[in-house]
Amino acid sequence: MSCRFCSREWIFGEVGLILSIVGTVLYINWISWFTILRGKEMALSPISPAYAGWKSSPLPLYLDIYLFNWTNSHQFTNHSIKPRFQELGPYRFRDIPDKVDIKFHPKNNSVTFRKMSLYYFDAEGSNGSLSDIITTVNMVAWAAVHKKRDSGFFQMLGLKTALDLSNEKLTVTKTVDEMLFSGYKDPMVDLNNFLKTFSMGEESISYDRVGYFYMRNGSSVFNGLLNMHTGGDDPRKMGKIHTWDAKNHSGFYQSNCGMVNGSLGEFFPPNLKEGDSIDLYIPNMCRTVPLDYTETVEVHGVRGLKFSGGRRSVDNGTMYPETKCFCVDGKCERAGVMNMGPCQYGTTAFMSYPHFYEADPYYLEQIEGLKPVKEKHEFFMTLEPNAGVPLDVGGGFQANVLIEPIPGMGIYDKVPRIFLPIMWCEQRVRVTPEIASEIKLVPQIIYWGQCFGGALLFVGIVMFLWHPFHAIANQFKPKDQRKPKTKNTDEPNHQLRIESVPFVAKNGNGQIIAKPQKLSLLGQSKDEAKR
Known part of the structure; x- marks a missing residue:
């Protein structure tokens, strides 16, 4: 008995159909399958390939610090003269980061750790020395006055007396070294520490000197206790913060603005696309900063998606209603600054992009000496979209202080309400060509995997349609040129x-x-x- 489906044409078509199905499934699902396979291999653990680079960066890191020197502070009470600032720096420091107190939690696929950094001054890479002199806002005096501004008459009188006895001024003039890591002695701090012995001082002040980075060099306590997803259960979670100091809501801002979420900067979700956004959680700012896609670039021959901080990141509900929850006590400042008061002991500290880049013109109109330039002051991260790893990072944030008049407080009685720049920092990191070539393997594997699936699909379609196409084409040929039909053994044998x-x-x-x-x-x- 003969088999109609065993002929050469049928077998050729059946193989083509199978190849078409396999090629289609492979082409559609290859990225997802590869992501899962790579995720299982790269999931963070003490033995994973990603562990060493995560614990301590394989790239040399540098922290550039710029300070604003207030050149006409003596004319501050003259409201017809704008405060004028001169940018000094950069003062470059070699940053050697590390992660300590590491503890993995297999049950929920997370890891707990603290961040620590050692800073060494790089004189050759700096534009200036640590002995440079700078004049800036007296943060100690202003913080004390602002904190007690709503206190009773006798407390305000006592504070005014303390300011007079300490000879506190609107500004302080110190060396760069004193303002940054070494710190300087301040009589108000000494007085507070003395009063604490009688349970009368401010308990939140636990230091003996004043400096922007005082006690931070080699310390692991300032960033808090971080808990991050390892990606063991889902590669898309790898690098996302889970809790900060055992909390998933900071409590510093209302609603979603206080949620602890986003990446900590080392890993981002895989398979990003143009038009996507990423979230970066910054512990020092107690908040998440969103970065939006801006353009596609190349870094050492590797295609990358550039995500930049725009106006949405520094808005307070003016342009984007969802950011209104960053307003503090119902007060919403113009777009361009982020209120750090709840995160910084109730001070009037505000963060912005350097030189008030992407901020409301109101801030630049108050002062002189600042000029925002996109190429210098944009905050961005360029990521390889398939692996979700950084290729190029640049930009930073600027610290500002809001000064307001406090009636009856002497040096602050006649000051204008104004935002004054203090300093800004940036950290630029770019992968080396050697690391870029390793990262490039990920998109190449994805590309060739999809090419293989597409090739199977193409060959399968050709095989499946080969015989029907030729049969149809044969019908349109002249009778004398037609190919004779193959004898079918299943038909009756006529004699x-x-x-x-x-x-x-x-x-x-x-x-x-x-x-x-x-x-x-x-x-x-x-x-x-x-x-």
Whole structure:
């Protein structure tokens, strides 16, 4: 018994159909399958390939610090003269980061740790020395006055007396070294520490010197206790913060603005696309900063998506209603600054982009000496979209202080309400060509995997349609050029059968007559035979 589906044409078409299905499934699902396979291999653990680079950066890191020198502070109470600032720096420091107190939690696929950094001054890479002199806002005096501004008469009188006895001024003039890491002695701090012995001082002040980075060099306590997803259960979670100091809501801002979420900067979700946004959680700012896609670039031959901080990141509900929850005590400042008061002991500290980049013109109109430039002051991260790893990072944030008049407080009695720049920092990191070549393997594997799936699909379609196409094409050829049909062994085997034999005879008149022979094919019906 013959098999109709066992012919060469049928087998050729069946193989083509199978290849088409396999190629389609592979092409559609290859990225997801590869992401899962790579995620299992790269999931953070003490033995994973990503662990060493996560614990301590393989790239040299530098922290550039710029300070604003207030050149006409003596004219501050003259409201017709704008405060004028001169940018000094950068003062470059070699940053050697590390992660300590590491503890993995397999049950929920997370890891707990603290961040620590060691800073070393890089004189060669700096534009200035640590002995440079700078004049800036007296943060100690202003913080004390602002904190007690709503206190009773006797407390305000006592504070005014303390300011007078300490000879506190609107500004302080110190060396760069004193303002940054070494710190300087301040009589108000000494007085507070003395009063604490009688349970009368401010308990939140636990230091003996004043400096922007005082006690931070080599310390692991300032960033808090961080808990991050390892990606063991889902590669898309790898690098996302889970809790900060055992909380998933900071409590410093209302609603979603206080949620602890986003990446900590080392890993981002894989398979990013143009038009996506990423979230970066910054512990020092107690908040998440969103970065939006701006353009596609190349870094050492690797395609990357650039995500930048725009106006949405520094808005307070003016342009984006969802950011209104960053307003503090119902007060919403113009777009461009972020209120750090709840995160910084109730001070009037505000963060912005350097030189008030992307901020409301109001801030630049108050002062002189600042000029925002996108190429210098934009905050951005360029990521390889398939792996979600940084290729190039640049920009930073600027610290500002809001000064307001406090009636009856001497040096602050006649000051204007104004935002004054203090300093800004940036950290630029760019992968080396060697690391870029390793990262490039990820998009290459994805590309060739999809190419293989597409090739299977193409070959399968060609094989599946080959015989039907040729059969149809054969019908349009002239009859003398048509390819004869292949004999089908399943059809009946017709044989010629002679039903009568012709003979010759004479009739009665002597004429010769012939009877025609009758032919038929075996297996042919009677109706077919008649035709």
